[in-house]
Amino acid sequence: MPTYHPLLAAALAICLSSCSAVPLTSLPSLARIDPRTTDFSVMMVALAAPRSIRAIDGSVQVEFKSRIDDEPERTDTFGLTLATAPVDLTDMVGTLREGDSLTVYALSPEDAFRLNNTRDRLIAERAAGHKVKGSIGVIARSFCQAGGAPVGDLLVTTYLRTSETRSFVPLVRDFDLASQPELAASLRTLPPCSSGGAKPAMA
Numbered sequence: 001m002p003t004y005h006p007l008l009a010a011a012l013a014i015c016l017s018s019c020s021a022v023p024l025t026s027l028p029s030l031a032r033i034d035p036r037t038t039d040f041s042v043m044m045v046a047l048a049a050p051r052s053i054r055a056i057d058g059s060v061q062v063e064f065k066s067r068i069d070d071e072p073e074r075t076d077t078f079g080l081t082l083a084t085a086p087v088d089l090t091d092m093v094g095t096l097r098e099g100d101s102l103t104v105y106a107l108s109p110e111d112a113f114r115l116n117n118t119r120d121r122l123i124a125e126r127a128a129g130h131k132v133k134g135s136i137g138v139i140a141r142s143f144c145q146a147g148g149a150p151v152g153d154l155l156v157t158t159y160l161r162t163s164e165t166r167s168f169v170p171l172v173r174d175f176d177l178a179s180q181p182e183l184a185a186s187l188r189t190l191p192p193c194s195s196g197g198a199k200p201a202m203a
Helices: 024-030 109-127 181-187
Strands: 003-011 044-050 053-055 060-068 074-082 100-107 132-145 155-161 169-176
Touching: 024 169, 044 053, 053 100, 060 109, 074 109, 100 109, 109 132
Parallel strands: none
Antiparallel strands: 003 132, 044 100, 044 155, 053 132, 060 074, 060 132, 074 100, 155 169
16 A cells, blocks of 8 residues: 655745745746646646656645635645646656656646636635635655665656746756655655556656
8 A cells, every 4th residue: 555655745836935946047937927827727747756766646736725814724636647648858858867767747627627716716816805825836645666665866856837838847956855864764665566656758
């Protein structure tokens, strides 16, 4: 049974909590993203990571957190699945290290519709004079081992494509999971992958 670990909680460019982790070359493209109008049906997230670890199918999600006035914070989740549409991987594949795989995720049409509606609801609440706060992020919750236990550096890079960027833009490049002792220990004790492990888009 897959182990639950709240890993890789990488904020999307729409509301990055800190720009310090984002490559400077990505900032002009990310600045074009407008959370009020971006089309979530074309949004894609890509993850470059060692082949030795995989995200469990269904564990990669978009989390949309919102608060209206003084109401309790609300969290809506939307599932990311392996992308089925043709994707240009040229720029990302050129930066892959030996032993890495690249996996591309997209929202299902149903979840993209729900996310667009959730965003539009907040915009309407703000237009009606309410105080509105919102944030959006991507989290991969469950991983498995694809082969032996991972060793050495565990570098991951995340990418985002939106209706504004039209290509994949690096969000966080070469973040070393092994630099976080508790996180590294968790990854090295993950269960082996079965058919539930997401298959990489590019080996």
